[in-house]
Amino acid sequence: MKRIGLLGGTFNPPHLGHLWIAEEVRIAMELEEIWFIPTYTPPHKVETKIDASDRLNMLDLAIRDNEYFKLNTIELERKGKSYTLQTIKALKADYPDHDFFFIIGADMVEYLPNWYKIDELIQLIEFIGVKRSGYKLETSYPINVVDIPMVDISSSMIRERVFNERSVKYMVPDPVYRYMREYKLYEN
Known part of the structure; x- marks a missing residue:
């Protein structure tokens, strides 16, 4: 069985924290690949103002230098x-020879009781939880915890900084930074 980590999100924009988490979990859990799954519209957030194609392009730019990172567009297609x-x-159903592990931050660990049909979901997949500033890795649901150094970067922080004309240069990969500037994403 091929061991695959799944990292979902809006990736609005993708940042170094996403990449750090993915790489640390991949190594700690001995996963063969990490599949990044950008969502079209997550059920727990309001719609994003940035088009899904821009988020997909930025994510592709962010992960392309890591041979273990792959894009999966299943949720965008839906x-x-x-x-x-x-x-x-x-x-x-599509990959019966794969074992999947769903990577979530501590904010989502706390939110697990509110996930759609969580009791059914927990029977289908193992969750891997990682620290996130301001949240605890505590839940009654079974999760594997990977202890990694925290990188206190969030997509909302990046959007706010860009909107306020502050630099995000070392918070996102250089190709993502260039893309954001070229297409004037998140600017006021």
């Missing part, structure tokens, strides 16, 4: 709101 349960069922 359009609309995506639930993890739908995604996991589809991936397991």
Whole structure:
């Protein structure tokens, strides 16, 4: 069985924290690949103002230098709101020879009781939780915890900094930084 880590999100924009988490979890859990799954519209957030194609392009630029990182567009293709349960069922049907591990930050660990059909989902996949500033890695649900140094960067922080004309140069990979500047993403 091929061991695959899944990292989902809006990636609005993708940043070094996403990459750091993915690489640390890949190594610690001995995963063969990490699949980044950008969502079209997550069920727990308001719609993003940045087009899905821009987020996909930035994510592609962010991960292309790591041979273990792959893009999976299953949720973008579905359009609309995506639930993890739908995604996991589809991936397991399409890749029966893969074991999947879903990587989530501590904010989502705390939110697990609110996930769509969490009791069914927890039977289909193992969760891997990582630290996030301001949140605890505590839940009644079974999760594997990977202890990694925290990088206190968030997509919302980056959007706010760009909007306020502050630099984000070392918070996002250089190709993402150039893309954001070229297309004037997040600017006021």
